[in-house]
Amino acid sequence: MTPSINRRKFMSTAALAGAGLGLGSHLPAFSNTKKMRNDKRVGIIGLDTSHSVAFTKAFNAADAKEDLGGYKVVAAYPHGSKDIVSSVKRIPEYTEQIQEFGVEIVDSIEALLEKVDYILLETNDGRLHLEQALEVFRAGKPVFIDKPIAASLAHTLAIFDAAEKYNVPVFSSSSLRYMENLMAVNEGKIGAVLGADTYSPATLEPTHPDLFWYGIHGVETLYAVMGVGCKQVKRTYTEGADLVVGTWEDGRIGTFRGTRAGSHSYGGTAFGEEGIASLGPYGGYRPLLVEIAKFFATGKSPVSPEETIEIFTFMEAADVSKKKKGQAVALADVLKKAKSEASKLKIQS
Known part of the structure; x- marks a missing residue:
């Protein structure tokens, strides 16, 4: 790799490498997306996560800045997980809180x-996302799907296939992707990224593959600076933490450490041709909400389906390891196994 290669050029090269995994076939072509309405009414599905209240508070604030696009949350459907206790018990409290922002509660x-x-x-339970997203796709409404996009790689593939079928814009991301220092790395602060180490909490939920539930934050941080093109992973468990080591097609190494100790620290280190940079600290949801507002306005996701699919392939491969x-x-x-599973899903038109 020569010093003259910038990160944007490198990401394009890495994307071609990732296409060798067959991810490109799941990249929805939204070039014919219908022109967005002038209306800016936002609805929330799922009041079993604090994200629902936090996002509404930001969008509906009387002094909301222009970069939030004037979008307002006007209605919400509360449900939510049916059997994850930590999620179910939150619904009454979050339903009451969100009504304070003038949000109407509906029953379906x-x-x-x-x-x-x-x-x-916003439903916290990724197992429900495919079923819920299908209703949205059939109605032709652009949708942001909070983490995890699904509770399996097969369902992740099915969501993007359905979005392409109905020609509906979809965007999914952890807010960790938009940490200030990480964005500076993506803008070339340390030149082309040669490798990275990231970390986040990785608490477990028995209904989801290990890293899907919370480790997704640190894995998304890793992909935000490394880009697509990982070819293999190895996962080991040390005292109190998972360690996943990924090897990219071009020989670069990226690692993710998921902690179990109850710490809520997020971040990492990126190693570049022109220096080394810390990727933290985490600064909150607002940068993600700005990206969501841009997505609603344009119908274009800032994160490609290809990249989101590879993130979930990485995590599922870590479980296999x-x-x-x-x-x-x-x-x-x-990915090959998941494609076979996705093809067997019976999705009604």
Whole structure:
């Protein structure tokens, strides 16, 4: 790699490498997306996460800045996980809180879709996202799907296939992608990124693959600076933490450490041709909300489906490596299996 290569050029090269995994076939072509309405009514699906209240508070604030686009949350459907206790018990409290911002509570997604133009799919339980997203896609509403986009790689693939089928814009991301120092790295602060180490909490939820529930934050941080093109992962467990080591097609190494100690620290280190940079600290949701507002306005996701799919392939491959006691697992093999599973899903038009 020569010093003259900038990160944008490198990301394009890495994307071509990632296409070798077959990810490109799941890149929805939204060039024919219908022109967005002038209405800026936003609806929320799922009041079992604090994100729903925090996002509404920001969008609906009387002094909301122009970069939030004038979008307002006007209605919400509360449900939510049906069996994750930590999520279910939050719904009454968050329903009451969100009503303080003038949000109408409705009794179905169908009723919600009649009242809004854009959707924030906030349900904490990724197992429900495919079913819920399909209702939104059929109604033709652009949708942001909060982490995790799904509770399996097969469902992740199915969501993007359905979005392409219905020609509906979809965007999914952790807010960690938009940390200030990370963005500076992406803008060339340290030149081309040669490798990175990231970390975040990785608490477990039995209904989801290990890293899908919370480790997604640190994995997304890793991909935000490394880009696509990882070919294999190895996962080991040390005292109180998971360590996942990814090897990219061009030989670069990226690692993710997921902690179990109850710490809520997020961040990492990026190593570049022109220096080394810290990726933290985490600065909150606002930068993500600005990106969501841009997405609603343009219908263009700032994160490609290809990248989101590879992030979830990386995490699912890490689970396979764990079961194989730390053996290296090829992302291409995991993706192939998931594609087969996705093709068997019965999704009604």
